[in-house]
Amino acid sequence: MKRHAKRLGELSKALTEAYRGSDVAHRVRHFDGWVGRAGGEGGYDHEETVRDYYELCNGIMVWSWGESLHFAPLTPDESPEESKVRHQRAMISRLELQQGMKVVDVGCGVGGPMRRVVREAGVRVTGININEIQLAEAKKLNAEAGLEDMTDFRKCSFADMSAIEADTFDAGYAIESTCHAQDKQRAFAEIFRVLKPGALFWGQEMCLTDRFDPRNARHRTIKRDLMRGIALHDIATFGEVNHALEGAGFQVIEGSDWEVREGPSTPWYQPMESRHGTLGSALCGLAWGRKVIIAGSKLAEVLRFFPNGSAAVARLLDRTAEAYVAGGKTGIFTPLYCFLARKP
Template sequence: MRRYQMRLSELPRALRHAYRGSGVARRVRHFDGWVDRAVPEAGGAGGYDHAETVREYYELCNGFMVWSWGESLHFAPLTPNESLEESKVRHQRAMIAKLELEQGMTVVDVGCGVGGPMRRVVRETGVRVVGININEVQLAQTRKLNAEAGLDHLVDLKSCSFMDMSAIEDHTFDRGYAIESTCHAQDKQRAFEEIFRVLKPGALFWGQEMCLTDRFDPNDGRHRAVKQDLMRGIALHDIATFTEVNHALEAAGFQVIEGRDRDVREGPSTPWYQPMESRHGTLGNALRRLPWGRKVMIAGSKLAEVLRLFPKGSAEVVRLLDQTAEAYVAGGKTGIFTPLYCFLARKPSRA
């Protein structure tokens, strides 16, 4: 299966399509202030809708994210002898095995991004997948990539929030998975309740959550600052602990079969954040991901704006992503944060 990797020459068109002539720098500033707008003390915060913040995050960042990280916008457990891309494939295949997918099943991909995992699931198992996403920019790219892969006949895409899938009937899906999507939920239990509703009794549900680890100390100012930077940069309304994720699943009705931080290393391995900190892969990928490469990209984006290749304000998006990458690395190096809490749960047969 050919992995899609956006070329730099494709990026200007992707950005123009995503931004559609809007004031990008203004939108970045507005996004950057979402944490302050979300607190109850902020005037009018009672009407705050975090789903809109998440939608804006992906609309602003998707082009650069796909260019730098590939079609599968998630982290994976890394090993020294694998590229990031190879590790993501291995991780997706582990999920497929846990879900016990079989041809003829219908599966929901909750927050499908641009469909990298979806295409692997469909191609390797023959199941039918329904992808859920609130971001039209990502949905348009997913449709294009699915058609190019010859898989569009096995995929349906729905533009809706996973907090409200009312267009989907109860007990529709044989299986479900959510890869770094429900971490964005303003109310995690309610998100899991909606997923629970659309799954058939007995269905398995696999998820990957961004979480605080047991090392997080709420009394440590540095820890609180890193958490705040992660929340702001990734559009996370809060960051749950492993226990809080499990409690939300159980409160929604799921039986938690297993849950663990897949970054806990057994034998030779590589920290999940290394691709954003030190060389892991080709020189081209280093330009896309490493600190020096991100700084070069900020400067290059400013020049591309002057030459009218990139929409004005694009450099501010790269700067936002650079700051977020620094927060990821800080969270990983202090050991207080992981994007690799993976769980397997089941909807009871008599639900």
């Protein structure tokens, strides 16, 4: 009980710092309307939408999902956190990292994978991120881990890393980040530019599978709900990701859905599902129902334990969790398309 109370206190502090001085409920309503703005006339900037998404949701996501904000292939005998560690080690192995290399983490979040890469491969990692809240948290966590001398950060878009010279990094990776790009080939081309010739690039993309049928109304609805809730300008197919990589100049060595495996496995979306509804089992490991979680957030607002608007963010994340589960159950969506490419 004390552990849960401590974690709730940490969440309260994180939300208070992130939302200070802003009308959070209004910001959530504005975010919800981004798909309509993107389809209209005028100068729509998708990077602003992605920045809003992480500014609103980062605190709850880190609290519920941990410091590594990505999915991983799950097995029945592992916790989700253990599966993410195994997944990151597989990435490290694919990249053939050697001590002393300079590596770029494209869209580094709060640095969970970065810290594992530094510890286990002995490389220096530069994190790229446009979100100040996540950058501040990543720097704090790296300092607490004693890794600040092996890491640094650049506040910039991965589609425009002009402050970084060409041919700088020996390797790179992007875990569920370039899926947010408005122009995927442009993002890959900029990553290509900052990598040295011969460098390996590993990525994990959220994709539509070949089960997606654009004529199916249910499929279209799920795709729209995923785009809206995760701030994805579009959702690419496996082939479209490979085409964008090759268009940027990369040689694609391998690419597959890592959810498709032999032997016992657990669906990637299971942590967001419980018999009471989605989101419950992901939050603090408790099987709360969705209504209980949202009602608890509302009560915390009344008691001034959470900032006003926190419940609106919880509702947003819950709707997104429902979309993830729907995409996973129908088989039309996976967050686990993983590829390895090389800059010639």
